[in-house]
Amino acid sequence: MTVTTSTPKISHRKTQPARRHDRGTVSWAKEKGWRHLVGIVTIIFALFPLLYVLSAALDSSGTLAGSNRLFGQIGFENFAQLFADPARPFGRWFLNTLFIGAVTSLASVLLGALAAYAFSRMRFKGRRLGLLSLMLLQLFPQLLAIVAIFLLLSGISDVVPWLGLGSQLGLIMVYLGGALGVNTYLMYGFFNTVPTSLDEAARLDGASHVQIFFGIILRLVTPILAVVGLLSFIGISSDFIIASVVLQDPDSQTLAVGLYSYVAQQRSENWGVFAAGSVLAALPVMALFLFLQKYITSGLIQGSVKG
Structure with missing residues (x-):
């Protein structure tokens, strides 16, 4: 009687899941x-x-x-020192920045929306040339006109002191002129995404352009309005060169100009105070960004759908 022995076959099935993993x-x-x-x-x-x-x-x-x-x-010694120096009124700088930023942002949104609505909905002679001019103007930064801005405001000061050099209102006007082109072109693409059938239906009901603009269009383009307002406020809060040229009185300066006085001297020992002021200066921008966060993504994307 013979006994047959069979060698067990080694299965490789267990190693397949590991290899696949x-x-x-x-x-x-x-x-x-x-x-x-x-x-x-x-x-x-x-x-x-x-x-x-x-x-x-x-x-x-x-x-x-x-x-x-x-x-x-x-x-928190640096934060306490910010408000303890009477020669450097940090609180006034903070309020000046909020005032100039809020007024300029709201005015930029309103003027840009009016111009974008005119280019998007109305047909008039020179419309295409105006759009091309607005696009070409963005190639030249506002910094190139700093000498012209200084001379212009200096001449206005002799006639209208509250609008000339050293006034916050004059700085607001400079900001509005520099931001009108880019804001208009940015809103123009978003306004084109709103169907014109809404305008036609409103006209059939007897609505005027003013009623259509404020009653219908502005409610539908809220995301781009929030984006333009946010970008305007951020740009104004961080601007230094134009604000330092226009505003010369320490009581009327903004945070960017005022905080520079802490580190203007070489090897200054006020970098900690400067950093503390920078942290506080970023709080309004962060708060506004969080408040408008839900509009930012849609406002930047939908404007590029239809031009």
Whole structure:
């Protein structure tokens, strides 16, 4: 009687799921993993300056050399010093910035919306040339006209002092003139996405252009109005050169111009106070951004759908 022995067959089925898992991990890393890596690096690159400024604002040493270690010292002496110096009225600078930014943003939104509605809904001679002119004007920054702005406001001061050099209203007028072109062109693309059938139906009911504009169109283009207002406020809050030329009285200056006095001297020891003022200056912009967040994405995207 012979006994036959059979060698057991080794099954490779258990290793197949592991191989598939490894292949899936490799393919995920090639297709999507690098995006996560780029996103993490970008977030770190964007957050590091903010963390450094916040660390310098909480550091009582006041110098940049002492702020090499993040959050090595934590105190609020720099914030208290902001409001303790009578020669540097930080509170007045803060209110001036809010006033100039709010008035300019609201006026920019209104004037830009009126101009965009005219170009989008009305047909008149010179319409195409006007649109091309607005687009070409954006190629030249407002900084190139700083000498002309100074001479113009200086001449106006002799006739209308409250509108000339050194007045906040004169600075507001300068900001409105520089932002009207880009705001109009940005709103024009968004206004074209609103169906003209709404205008025609309103005209059949006897509505005028004013009633159509304020009663129908403005309600439908709220996202782009929020975006334009936000961008205008951010640009005005961070502007230094034009504001420093127009506003010369310390009591009428904005935050960007006033805070520069802390670090104007070489090897200044007021960098901590400057950082504290920068942190407080960013709060209105952050609050406005969070308040208008739901309009920002739609306002920037929908305007490019139809031109």
